[in-house]
Amino acid sequence: MKIAVLGAGAWGTALAMQISQRHQVALWARNAEHVSGMRKARSNPLYLGDFRFNDHLSIESELEAALQDADLILSVVPTAGFRNILKEINALGSQLPVIWANKGLEPETAKLPHEVALEELGNGRHWGALSGPSFAAELVRGLPTAITLAANDEVFARDAGALLHGGNFRVYTSTDVAGVSVGGALKNVMAIASGISDGMEFGNNARAALITRGLAEMTRFGVALGGQKETFMGLAGSGDLILTCTGQYSRNREVGIRLASGQSLSDILQSLGHVAEGVNTTREVIRRAEQLGVDMPITYEVDQVLSHGKSPRTAVENLLSREQKSEAV
Known part of the structure; x- marks a missing residue:
């Protein structure tokens, strides 16, 4: 199983590191210099200190490369850029299910991420929101963390939650996106x-x-x-x-x-x-x-x-x- 994690801030990186304990992960960042630094250090010193990446985590600066052979997309870009990344995913012809972990309302439109997803992905495609009490600095240290995955389909919520759930990371499911x-x-x-x-x-x-x-x-x-x-x-x-x-x-x-x-x-x-x-x-x-x-x-x-x-x-x-x-x- 391969999961593409889009966005290499603190939370995106922490999630990528957590998931890579059980699956192949491609961590994507738009900034080529940031990507180069992470590849060299095998960590994300800019946002998450010197916690080391394992061998199951690759780092990509090209979105197409990150999505290649992936089974699931986890978007952790800021809410202001969420619509644009969905448009880029669509432009590449990808029909992969999308889960997002960004929080907030879209600037100017005041729309929530699930409303943006509905407009850009439609309701015939699986998508969902990952949210809950979770600091990156604690997750990456292996401390217990529990969150909720809400999706537009109950079976998808259960199956995707099972992919992410494990170890110190507990995932509960919901359909209340x-x-x-x-x-x-x-x-x-x-x-x-x-x-x-x-x-x-x-x-x-x-x-x-x-x-x-x-x-x-x-x-x-x-x-x-x-x-x-x-x-x-x-x-x-x-x-x-x-x-x-x-x-x-x-x-x-x-x-x-x-x-x-x-x-x-x-x-x-x-x-x-x-x-x-x-x-x-x-x-x-x-x-x-x-x-x-x-x-x-x-x-x-x-x-x-x-x-x-x-x-x-x-x-x-x-x-x-x-x-x-x-x-x-």
Whole structure:
């Protein structure tokens, strides 16, 4: 079995290394210099340190070469480039099933990855989303990790999940692609809010409240888009949310912490060196929520900080001063 992993950032590389313990893997990156460096080092020092690749993992700079003789495509390119990579796959005449592990909403269209996949791949082809509480730095060290694979076909979800499942990597399956996609996107927005709260030293009580109300906000948005409420109680919902809002490796939480300290967003993003999907996602969620008529108070305040110059302290104060309401709303 051969799996083509597209995108050699930290998460793409970690997944490629994990899967290569049981299958042949071609790890593709667009940047030829990056590919050359990985081939020479047999690792990805740019994004994942000196963890060594095994002999089952090859590195490719040509997409056609990566897809040759593959049985499955796992796309881990940023959401902003997801549509383009699907178009490139189609242009090569490939009909391989596609699973993606990117999270967020497409810039300008505010569409989730599964909506992009439906437009570019159609519903007659197998595709799905891989999401859940998972830091690359822990997976690559062999630490226990459990995630969800949601697909447009139950049998495909089970079979593809079985290919990825094994060792320290547990894969649960679902057919709620919409719910899993929303969970993966919105947890990054909530992590920025959590980081702001932590950066301002508002304490554990405030963080717990943000996570809990953030979950309610995610669920409202997801159900409005056809997701199942139960999904948000699982790994791709509350599990990923808790990890991203509290974990030391969370880039989106780090964005919030630095914003609270007074750093500018441009300086923060330049120094991170990795994509923080929540920054772009926040603006698109606001756009989509307005279309759906869904109340998103935490997302709104995060957007005000990121895009409209509101101070982090004022944003938190606005959330605290909202009128009393039932928790069930």
